[in-house]
Amino acid sequence: MNLIIGAFTIGLILSLLSVGMLISFKMIKFTDITVDGSITLGASTTAVLIMAGWSPWLASLVAFLAGMLAGSLTGILYTKFKIQEILAGILMMTALYSINLRIMGRSNIPMLDTKTVSDMPEQLLLQASGGETKMLLSGWQVSLIDLAVFFSSLILVVLISWLLYRFLLTHFGTVLRATGNNVQMVRAQGVNNNKMIIFSLALSNGLVALSGSLLAQYQGFADVQMGIGMMVWGLASIIIGEALVGKPGIGVTIAGAILGTILFRLLIAIALRWGLNPNDLKLVTAAFVFAALVAPGFFKSYSQKIFKSRKHA
Amino acid sequence: MLSIKGLSKTFFPNTINEVKALRNVDLTLEAGSFTCIIGTNGSGKSTLLNAVAGTFVPDNGVITVDGTAIGGWTEYQRAKLIGRVFQNPFAGTAAEMSIAENIVMAMRRGQSRPLTRAVTTQAKKEIADKVCMLKMGLEDRLDNPIGTLSGGQRQALTLLMATWLKPKLLLLDEHTAALDPKSAAKVAELTRQIIRDEKLTALMVTHSMQQAIELPDRIVMMHRGQIVEDYQKEDKKRIRVPDLLDTFDRVQKKELFDESVMQLLAEQYV
Amino acid sequence: MEIHAKKINQQLLITVNGRLDASWSDYFTDAFLAFIRNGEHQFVLDAKALSFLSSAGIRSLVRITKELRTVEGSMHIFNATEFVAGTLRTTGFGDWLLDEIPAELKHQNLQPEQNALPENLFLLDKNASLSLKTHTNWKPWQLVKTTDSETMQFPADSYALGIGSPSASGKLFGDFMVVGGHVAYQSPEEKSRPDFLLPIEAYIPEMEVIQSLRTEGSFSHLWRFAPDADKSAFTIAELAGQALSLTHAEMSAFVILAEIDGLVGAHLIQSPALRQAENSPAFPEIRDWLSFSGERVFVGEQAMIFGVVSQHNTTMNNDLLIPLPSMPTLAAHLHAAVFPYQPLQNGELNLKQQLDKFFNGPPPKALMHLIDDQRPEAGLGQSSLIRGAMWCGKVIGKENKL
Numbered sequence: 010m011n012l013i014i015g016a017f018t019i020g021l022i023l024s025l026l027s028v029g030m031l032i033s034f035k036m037i038k039f040t041d042i043t044v045d046g047s048i049t050l051g052a053s054t055t056a057v058l059i060m061a062g063w064s065p066w067l068a069s070l071v072a073f074l075a076g077m078l079a080g081s082l083t084g085i086l087y088t089k090f091k092i093q094e095i096l097a098g099i100l101m102m103t104a105l106y107s108i109n110l111r112i113m114g115r116s117n118i119p120m121l122d123t124k125t126v127s128d129m130p131e132q133l134l135l136q137a138s139g140g141e142t143k144m145l146l147s148g149w150q151v152s153l154i155d156l157a158v159f160f161s162s163l164i165l166v167v168l169i170s171w172l173l174y175r176f177l178l179t180h181f182g183t184v185l186r187a188t189g190n191n192v193q194m195v196r197a198q199g200v201n202n203n204k205m206i207i208f209s210l211a212l213s214n215g216l217v218a219l220s221g222s223l224l225a226q227y228q229g230f231a232d233v234q235m236g237i238g239m240m241v242w243g244l245a246s247i248i249i250g251e252a253l254v255g256k257p258g259i260g261v262t263i264a265g266a267i268l269g270t271i272l273f274r275l276l277i278a279i280a281l282r283w284g285l286n287p288n289d290l291k292l293v294t295a296a297f298v299f300a301a302l303v304a305p306g307f308f309k310s311y312s313q314k315i316f317k318s319r320k321h322a
Numbered sequence: 323m324l325s326i327k328g329l330s331k332t333f334f335p336n337t338i339n340e341v342k343a344l345r346n347v348d349l350t351l352e353a354g355s356f357t358c359i360i361g362t363n364g365s366g367k368s369t370l371l372n373a374v375a376g377t378f379v380p381d382n383g384v385i386t387v388d389g390t391a392i393g394g395w396t397e398y399q400r401a402k403l404i405g406r407v408f409q410n411p412f413a414g415t416a417a418e419m420s421i422a423e424n425i426v427m428a429m430r431r432g433q434s435r436p437l438t439r440a441v442t443t444q445a446k447k448e449i450a451d452k453v454c455m456l457k458m459g460l461e462d463r464l465d466n467p468i469g470t471l472s473g474g475q476r477q478a479l480t481l482l483m484a485t486w487l488k489p490k491l492l493l494l495d496e497h498t499a500a501l502d503p504k505s506a507a508k509v510a511e512l513t514r515q516i517i518r519d520e521k522l523t524a525l526m527v528t529h530s531m532q533q534a535i536e537l538p539d540r541i542v543m544m545h546r547g548q549i550v551e552d553y554q555k556e557d558k559k560r561i562r563v564p565d566l567l568d569t570f571d572r573v574q575k576k577e578l579f580d581e582s583v584m585q586l587l588a589e590q591y592v
Numbered sequence: 593m594e595i596h597a598k599k600i601n602q603q604l605l606i607t608v609n610g611r612l613d614a615s616w617s618d619y620f621t622d623a624f625l626a627f628i629r630n631g632e633h634q635f636v637l638d639a640k641a642l643s644f645l646s647s648a649g650i651r652s653l654v655r656i657t658k659e660l661r662t663v664e665g666s667m668h669i670f671n672a673t674e675f676v677a678g679t680l681r682t683t684g685f686g687d688w689l690l691d692e693i694p695a696e697l698k699h700q701n702l703q704p705e706q707n708a709l710p711e712n713l714f715l716l717d718k719n720a721s722l723s724l725k726t727h728t729n730w731k732p733w734q735l736v737k738t739t740d741s742e743t744m745q746f747p748a749d750s751y752a753l754g755i756g757s758p759s760a761s762g763k764l765f766g767d768f769m770v771v772g773g774h775v776a777y778q779s780p781e782e783k784s785r786p787d788f789l790l791p792i793e794a795y796i797p798e799m800e801v802i803q804s805l806r807t808e809g810s811f812s813h814l815w816r817f818a819p820d821a822d823k824s825a826f827t828i829a830e831l832a833g834q835a836l837s838l839t840h841a842e843m844s845a846f847v848i849l850a851e852i853d854g855l856v857g858a859h860l861i862q863s864p865a866l867r868q869a870e871n872s873p874a875f876p877e878i879r880d881w882l883s884f885s886g887e888r889v890f891v892g893e894q895a896m897i898f899g900v901v902s903q904h905n906t907t908m909n910n911d912l913l914i915p916l917p918s919m920p921t922l923a924a925h926l927h928a929a930v931f932p933y934q935p936l937q938n939g940e941l942n943l944k945q946q947l948d949k950f951f952n953g954p955p956p957k958a959l960m961h962l963i964d965d966q967r968p969e970a971g972l973g974q975s976s977l978i979r980g981a982m983w984c985g986k987v988i989g990k991e992n993k994l
Contacts, residue, residue: 178441179436180426183441186416186423197414198430199398199431200435201396578886579878579884584878
């Protein structure tokens, strides 16, 4: 049971990564590789600040802002300096690797017995249970601390997603979505499309960094390598989410990304439980994303071939 | 309303592909007038329209809209004053977004985009009322993605969007050329109706002589980056399609009249 | 629908297979009009395989008959099915029907086919000739002085070409030509179309002229020309040469009415009277004074040409006759008016009647001074004509008026 709660919690935390990537990949159709760097940036910033005695809330906020800064720099490389989107992302990601090392001063920071954003709910829960650290949940023994982390993540993710949902429905959010759809139209409506791209990448990477920040707090360490492959994981989650909910409104799409991430984590937990070598995890993920990207087109052309041969017959 | 003075643009200067797209073009449009630009391919008519829209920076010349020099303005800044409809019926709308969302964006063309809900019940009602005018039954499909509509329907909506906030100037870039004949006729009629009802100042580029005769109050003919003919007021009234063809013919004849012809005529034209 | 045509003597036997209804009538009409354009004016229609005739089909036949009437042609139908014959009778067109197969077609296999070329020569008046007056007070591009212009009246026997202005229009000097007292004039404004002055009742057209070649008299010969297997068109030099050889003269004047294969020419687009400078306009300013056709124009339209031609370097030398670069032994000057195409009757044509027909029909589209363009590479060649009629006569008594 603890394993499942753990998977759910990590899923929730990483769903901020997926939701962030939803903005860049799906809303403005920007293949943003900065993600691998900015999730680590969130983690490293948080770790250093919390170790320095900052409030975890403030540290998370700074992580979010740091991610925004990284994202907007990618946007500026792309819009002002006309660097291709993939290359702009790679440049930023590479730069962030060194920056993260600089911030942390070494390749990883353990955070034992430090405060986290789930401290307050933990206290509340412990008070309510009268000092018991475990409780029975439908026959399973569950750690109250884990439960507190789970609930605080849930509340945070729901709150942020709801805010994002409301934001995307505003006038500003509407033109942001249109930017990925038809740049010429957006310009004709008097909107600076470059600013929209920079802002979207900032928001996207801010959420990714926040995800990294929470992940570091949950895992209790920040590692300079932790971002590697995160973009592909996020992509896999978004694809699963799309498969779950189809392609209707924005609200459902966001919910789909969250559910997709959680489901993906559960699948990984199960796979690891069944003996999958953790080192193969990224290969399996990449293979999965490849299959998901190629399959629809493959089936389409395959069915077309059949259709054609029938026609000829 | 629009004044263009001494506008010039050379693409790929000093290369083998050098194109003098605009040569010292002067054009003034009065407020509330509807002008049509016709010309051969590569005559510079679309380039002129794009120069006004701000797609590129001209080499020389001053463009003034409603008394404001807009030379230094970017394309999106000019959108405050200028409404546009493109040749590609898919260029003017965001395909994956709903009809209502598309129009809501046009309702604040060139204005700030506040963090308040965009598609409100109020806005939807307003949109339904106006979309009704197109007589395409779209008012019941406001939440459908605009990508599910036909080219003609999308172009009609683009026209509605470009004129939702009365623009100082409406630019139409062969906006019926990519449509099937029936849709093209419908969009042309809609164009005439909107421009007349809203008393808009409009500049249209077209390939269709028939449209050039029927729609505007003034016809400007371009050739090789210059305005070679300008039919307005009384002149415009008597012009028919064969007259336009004649004019094209005359312009081309001038083109073929070179120094060897002068020599020839000096010998044989007594 | 299938249409087959076979020439038998002077008649064209047409076999039609199918239905002549609304969907085929335009096709049928166009096919017939093409035959008429090719000079076929006598038709016999074998309607054995014509299964249906609707009112659209009748309208098509009426249209063809009307066209044939202008060239004194005819169309008859034989072998018609009961339905087709009935339809024609009830609609009042029974007189088109032939009761039996025309005798000449019955024995078609026995008779050798005759030469189908309508080319022909008619001697109109052996003694006819024309007198010439040349008016060259103005030379390009001098300033136009009041003394340069002379008011000329053009009675019915006058044929002329030159630069002038209708008396009422002031000093709008442009190219003009006169054929049998009918004046066609190209106003020297870029946008304007040619105008004309007609002799109606007692009115005699009058022009202020600064330069002209003017002849008076009548023509001795009429030559009908048409293409054959070897020759698809006749150039101006060939026609002018033919005029000289027919009239056995050193100088001839001629009028041509013919379908155009292509014209090359120029005309004034600004009146020389407006010119302020004494020198001739340089390039590119010249483009504001003269318009050049730039390509072979008015293909398929009908040209009315008046010209004067002389053997070069003879006693008949004339300032206004220019050696033709493609045939330097000839010097000529030709003006052409372009009318919308209408077919010409075969055989002997009356010039007066034709002039009435053309000048009372749709207005001319253009008037130009023909140019023989033999520029290397860029040259457009001579103007040439496909089929038509040329009236020509000898020019005698050179009389220069200075």
